[in-house]
Amino acid sequence: MSPVQTPPPSLKISTVPRDARAEHPVGIEVEHLNFYYGEKRALEDISLRIQSHLVTAFIGPSGCGKSTFLRTLNRMNDIIAGSRAEGKVLIEGRDVYAPGTDVVALRRRVGMVFQKSNPFPKSIFENVAYGLRINGLAGSRSELHARVEESLQSAAIWDEVKDRLHDSALALSGGQQQRLCIARALAIRPEILLMDEPASALDPIATQRIEELIYQLKAQYTIVIVTHNMQQAARVSDHTAFFWLGRLVEYGPTDRIFTNPAEKLTEDYVTGRFG
Amino acid sequence: MALPFVKGRSDELIFRGGTGVFAVVLIALVAAIGVELYRQSLLSIREFGWQFWLTDTWDPVAGQFGARPFIWGTLYSSILALIIATPIALGIAIYISELAPVRLRRPLVFLTELLAAIPSIVYGLWGIFVLVPIVRQFEIATPEWLKGVPLFTGPPLGVGMLAAALILSIMVIPFTSSVAREVLKAVPQAQREGAYALGATPWEAIRMALFYARTGIIGAVMLGFGRALGETMAVTMVIGNNPQITWSLYAPQYTMSAVLANEFAEAAGDLYLHALVEMGLVLFVITLIINVISRSFIWSMARQKQSRLVKTAAIKAAA
Numbered sequence: 001m002s003p004v005q006t007p008p009p010s011l012k013i014s015t016v017p018r019d020a021r022a023e024h025p026v027g028i029e030v031e032h033l034n035f036y037y038g039e040k041r042a043l044e045d046i047s048l049r050i051q052s053h054l055v056t057a058f059i060g061p062s063g064c065g066k067s068t069f070l071r072t073l074n075r076m077n078d079i080i081a082g083s084r085a086e087g088k089v090l091i092e093g094r095d096v097y098a099p100g101t102d103v104v105a106l107r108r109r110v111g112m113v114f115q116k117s118n119p120f121p122k123s124i125f126e127n128v129a130y131g132l133r134i135n136g137l138a139g140s141r142s143e144l145h146a147r148v149e150e151s152l153q154s155a156a157i158w159d160e161v162k163d164r165l166h167d168s169a170l171a172l173s174g175g176q177q178q179r180l181c182i183a184r185a186l187a188i189r190p191e192i193l194l195m196d197e198p199a200s201a202l203d204p205i206a207t208q209r210i211e212e213l214i215y216q217l218k219a220q221y222t223i224v225i226v227t228h229n230m231q232q233a234a235r236v237s238d239h240t241a242f243f244w245l246g247r248l249v250e251y252g253p254t255d256r257i258f259t260n261p262a263e264k265l266t267e268d269y270v271t272g273r274f275g
Numbered sequence: 276m277a278l279p280f281v282k283g284r285s286d287e288l289i290f291r292g293g294t295g296v297f298a299v300v301l302i303a304l305v306a307a308i309g310v311e312l313y314r315q316s317l318l319s320i321r322e323f324g325w326q327f328w329l330t331d332t333w334d335p336v337a338g339q340f341g342a343r344p345f346i347w348g349t350l351y352s353s354i355l356a357l358i359i360a361t362p363i364a365l366g367i368a369i370y371i372s373e374l375a376p377v378r379l380r381r382p383l384v385f386l387t388e389l390l391a392a393i394p395s396i397v398y399g400l401w402g403i404f405v406l407v408p409i410v411r412q413f414e415i416a417t418p419e420w421l422k423g424v425p426l427f428t429g430p431p432l433g434v435g436m437l438a439a440a441l442i443l444s445i446m447v448i449p450f451t452s453s454v455a456r457e458v459l460k461a462v463p464q465a466q467r468e469g470a471y472a473l474g475a476t477p478w479e480a481i482r483m484a485l486f487y488a489r490t491g492i493i494g495a496v497m498l499g500f501g502r503a504l505g506e507t508m509a510v511t512m513v514i515g516n517n518p519q520i521t522w523s524l525y526a527p528q529y530t531m532s533a534v535l536a537n538e539f540a541e542a543a544g545d546l547y548l549h550a551l552v553e554m555g556l557v558l559f560v561i562t563l564i565i566n567v568i569s570r571s572f573i574w575s576m577a578r579q580k581q582s583r584l585v586k587t588a589a590i591k592a593a594a
C-alpha cells in the first residue's frame with residue numbers, strides 16, 4: 001500500500017458544468033453538511049448538487065463516509081444514537097433537516113437499497129407489499145397485486161419469481177434477494193433511489209443485471225449509488241463524486257473524473273494507486 | 276511450523292474433549308434424575324396407574340392418592356401468570372431494547388436482572404405481608420354483579436389463586452423480559468432499517484423486529500412458563516394449599532410443587548412417598564419438555580443470525 005497523501009490546503013469543490021444542469025433540474029442540493037457520530041466528525045463541510053434523472057456515483061476508499069453521506073439524504077442516520085447532522089439537504093428546495101419535517105414521508109420519497117440485501121423473513125409477495133401496506137398505497141387487493149407485479153417487473157426479477165410469489169424471500173439467491181429489495185423500494189414509487197453498494201456481494205452476472213437495471217430505472221428515478229468498483233461507476237453513472245476522509249474532493253461528469261481529474265488525489269484513486 | 280500446528284490441534288482436542296465430557300455428564304445426570312424419580316415412584320405407578328392423574332382424592336390416611344387438583348392448580352396458576360406477565364415483560368423488553376435512551380438502558384437492565392435474582396422465599400414473604408392484604412381488599416371490594424361470574428366467587432381470603440398468579444407473574448416478568456431483550460438484540464439492525472427505508476414509523480419498525488424475532492419471543496414466553504410451573508416457595512406461601520378444582524380466582528388451591536414441599540418431609544409410608552415422587556416425576560418431565568422446546572426456539576434464532584453472518588463473511592472472503 002502506498003502512503004496516502006494529505007489533501008492540498010485549499011480543496012476546490014468543482015461543480016457540474018452548466019449545460020448538464022440546464023438539462024436536468026437539481027434534485028438534491030447539499031449545503032455545508034457536517035455529520036458527527038458522537039464527537040467524531042464523519043463528514044466535513046460537504047456541498048454538492050445532484051441532478052435529477054441522472055445516476056450519480058459516490059466513490060472513495062473504505063471509511064471515507066460514502067455510506068454516511070448517502071444516509072443523510074433520507075435521514076436514515078437519525079436512528080443511530082448520538083449522531084448529529086449540521087447544514088442543509090434540500091430536496092426540491094425544502095430542507096429535510098428543517099424542524100417539522102415528516103421523516104416518514106421523506107423516506108417514502110427517497111428510497112434506499114442497502115449494501116447487504118435485507119429481505120424480511122416473509123414471502124416474496126409480502127416483501128414487496130409491505131411498503132404499500134404500511135403507507136396505505138394500495139386501495140384494493142387487485143391494485144396491490146398489480147403494483148407488486150409491476151415492481152417485480154421493474155426490478156427485472158418477475159420472470160424468476162412469478163411462480164413462487166408465496167415462497168419465503170430468504171430462499172432466493174443473493175442476487176435475487178438484492179433485486180427483490182430493489183423491487184420493494186420501487187413499489188412505493190420513490191422519486192429518488194439511494195443504493196449503497198448494491199452489487200458488492202454479487203457475482204459478475206448478477207452485478208451485470210443490477211447495472212442494466214440501474215440503466216433502465218434512470219428514466220424515472222434520480223439514482224445515487226455508492227460503489228467501490230471503478231468500472232461500475234464508469235459504466236453506470238453520469239456524475240461521480242470522489243470522497244476522501246469525510247470530504248468531497250472532486251465532483252463532476254463521470255468521464256471527466258475518470259479521464260481528466262482536476263485533483264491529484266482523485267487521479268491516484270481512480271487509477272488504483274492507493275486504497 | 277509443524278510444532279505449533281500440532282500443539283494447536285492438541286489444545287483444540289483437549290478443549291473439545293473436555294466440553295464434550297461435560298455435555299455427556301450433564302445429559303447423564305438429567306437421565307439419572309429421571310430414572311431415580313421413576314424408581315422411587317414405582318409403588319404409586321403400579322397401584323394407581325392412570326387413575327393417579329384422573330382422580331381428586333388426596334387422603335394419605337386412607338391411602339388414596341389422586342393428583343388432579345394439583346395438576347389443575349399448577350397449570351391454572353402458571354397460565355394465569357403467563358397471561359399477566361407476557362405483555363408486561365414484552366413491553367419492558369421492547370422499551371429497553373428499542374425505545375429507551377441509551378443511557379437509561381443499562382440501569383434498566385440492571386434493575387430487571389436484580390428482580391430476577393431475589394430469592395423465591397423473599398417474594399413469598401413480600402406476598403404474605405404486602406400482596407395478600409391488597410388482594411384481600413380488592414376481593415372485598417368485588418361489586419355484586421361480578422360475584423356471579425365463576426372467576427370471582429368465594430369468600431375474600433386474600434390467599435388463593437389470584438395472589439399466587441400475581442406473585443408468579445412478578446417473578447416471571449424479569450426472566451421473560453431479559454430473554455426477550457436478548458432475542459431482540461439479535462435482530463439485525465438491517466431489518467429495522469429496511470422497514471424505515473420504506474416509510475415505516477418507529478412502531479412499525481419495532482413490529483418488524485418483533486416479527487423477525489418471533490420464534491425467539493415465543494421461546495422467551497415459554498421459558499417463563501416453565502419457570503412458573505416449577506416455582507415452589509412463593510406460591511406455597513400464598514396459594515392457600517387446598518386441593519380443589521375451581522375456576523375461582525379467590526379460592527385457595529394447591530400446586531404440585533407446593534404439595535411436595537409441604538408434605539415430603541413428613542410423608543409416612545412408602546405409598547405416600549411414592550405418590551409424591553410420582554408428582555415430582557411428572558413436574559420434571561413437563562418442565563424439561565417446555566425448556567427444551569423454548570430453548571430450541573431461542574437457539575434457532577441465534578443460529579439464523581449466525582449463519583447470515585457466516586454467509587456474508589464467506590462471500591466477502593471469496594470476493
Ligand SMILES: Nc1ncnc2c1ncn2[C@@H]1O[C@H](COP(=O)(O)OP(=O)(O)OP(=O)(O)O)[C@@H](O)[C@H]1O
Nearest residue numbers: 037042060061062063064065066067068069080228
Ligand atoms: N454507527 C457508527 N458509529 C460511529 N462511527 C461510525 C458509524 N458508522 C460509520 N462510522 C464511521 O464513520 C466513518 C465513515 O463511515 P462510512 O460507513 O460512511 O464509510 P464508507 O465510505 O461507506 O466505507 P465503506 O466503503 O467501507 O462502506 C468511518 O470512520 C466509520 O468508522
Ligand SMILES: [Mg+2]
Nearest residue numbers: 066067068196
Ligand atoms: Mg459504506
